[in-house]
Amino acid sequence: MTSTDHHALEGHYDRWLDEHAAELAGAGELSTSSGIPIKPLYTPLDLEQIGWSYERELGLPGEAPYTRGFSAAGYRSKLWKMEMYAGFGSAEDANRRYRYLIEQGSTGGVSMALDLPTQIGMDSDDPMARIEVGQMGVALSSFADVERVFDGIPLDRVGHIFTTANCIGPIAAAWFLVLAEKQGVDTSTFDVQIQNDPIKEYIARGTQFLPIEASVRLATDMLQHMNQVAPNWLPISVSGSHMKQAGSTCVQEAAFTICNGIAYVETCLAKGMRIDDFGENIELHFCTEMDFFEEVAKYRAVRAVWTQLVRERFGGTTEAAQHFRLHAATSGRPLTAQQPLNNISRITLQILAQILGGCEQTRTASFDEALGIPTEEAARTSIRANQIIAYESGVPATVDPLAGSYYVETLTHEFRRLIWEEIARVDEMGGAVEATRQGYFQQKLADGAYRDQVAVDSGEKVIVGVNRFQLDDETPVPVFTLNEDGINRQLDRLGRLRKERDNEAAEASLRRLAEVCATDENVMPAVLDCVRNYATTGEISQVWRSVFGEYRSEMSKL
């Protein structure tokens, strides 16, 4: 803007403010979900005030700082991947559902939820596990279950497999490496992604079972090994979504995830790895909730901050090392059990925000999520919402269409500033592992969740169908029910496996694992042997518990 223009606008804007003062004050003080104040109007003056520079903050798509995206042509050359997350019951049930999703046009490959016992390193026949077998995902007690899930699903045709193994990340990596071995499929013909982000389990998600340092060591051992033997696979998805769903603000979600990412990368660098060799295989995963413009700003800011870290802090020298995977999922948390069809609108807005934020891969929740495991109809409707945006709305036709919006650019700038501020604070505390151990993140999340609930209860925050626009009489929605027979079959099979496998070989490989864990050696070759010999998830995890000790959650008086 020329200085004449600037002066003219400044005078004009001031007059406008005076003229409409009463009307503008009507809505009161508004702020984003993260508490960033929102002005009634944004103009070029706002960008001037923050010293905004197009070249410095945006550049062009496919170029640093990547605010406008990682590819030059955006969705014109390639639409986002449309993933669905599914998995429940026995291996056969999960196998059927995956085949169904592939037939329905889900292009994101197979995305696999594991049941809680599996995630916590317990077998289906563990007394503590029994009633939760298959409840929140598929039960994989041994490699035999993995073979059953992928029966008739050729790995190279699926293309992409994702699973939420975190504290058991190395076991999950071993399942797929051994599966490729046995099917005789080259690991370069498909990719496997393991969430493998234990730190946020201690902060928000709750499947931790070892001391945090041990979990970070196992996770980074896996990352290092996978980088060597299957360099196109994705060994880590540093996840903010669970922290957000547990109460963090949108800004904290972005910042805390990046802090956790720094902890993993720096552990890897200390093992002698170079970011140029694995930077492009790191995924940062976030979820999209209802504050539309804040979400758009978040994704744009995260690309700029992380790529700067790669260049300036991790010693990255290539473009590829900066091109991390930015993964967005719609959030299950804003979805309501009341009037569940309203969730289709919520989901659509969330998808749109993450697309306008330039995400290349998205995972979509289903409208019946607040009621239980999604039905097939609900899962299909969510794929359709993506397809409607992709093929009917015209949104993908130009790259980063919100760029230059005075509001979106002001917010994006503010996100960057706040994220850097938080990184400095966590560095000061000694990094993310230490901050987690001190309960810093956990406290922020609990504060946020309570603040949010109080705002909903008081009506200050409106949730349609919950605290306003309620229905007296809710029509029940069909809810998915679990196939109990499948679970009994799962237990029978596990019992047989324990008898029929080569128990001497299984035990020898577990002993070897225990030895390796006590040294600095990478644990993965030993874990692979355990899996090949059908040692179970629980047995491998038990070795870790006995070497590293067991996590115990603390009780507190309020």
Place this chain on the structure above:
Amino acid sequence: MNDDNPAIRAVVSKIGLDGHDRGAKVIARGLRDAGMEVIYTGLRRTPQELAEIVLQEDADVIGLSILSGAVVPLASAMQEALAARGLDDVLIVVGGIVPAATRADLAALGIDGAFGPGTAISDVVGFIQGRLGRRVDAGV
């Protein structure tokens, strides 16, 4: 607070393997702000451990936060563990994902305090106070 109207003692718990504790922590704080004495148990407690905590803390009510779907078996196991210690009069309240079909099963167990997503803190507070037949004035 006076002796005629002692504070309600509440244990808020994560029972079973589910680690989603947002709701449990919110309710724990909400009950505290409503004037109750609250213990939050942390993650992954067994019904037996919880019954011991209830006994030790002389609690009037135990809240079970369950999002894993295993609502009925866990609530039922909790009831048995309490009964085994002679704590039949302790009020059990369930929160989390509570599908409609589950409600009937819970009611059959005699548990009618089941709160799904979208519940206001004041609803839970009101239910507990009503059942225990006392009101506690916040901030006393």
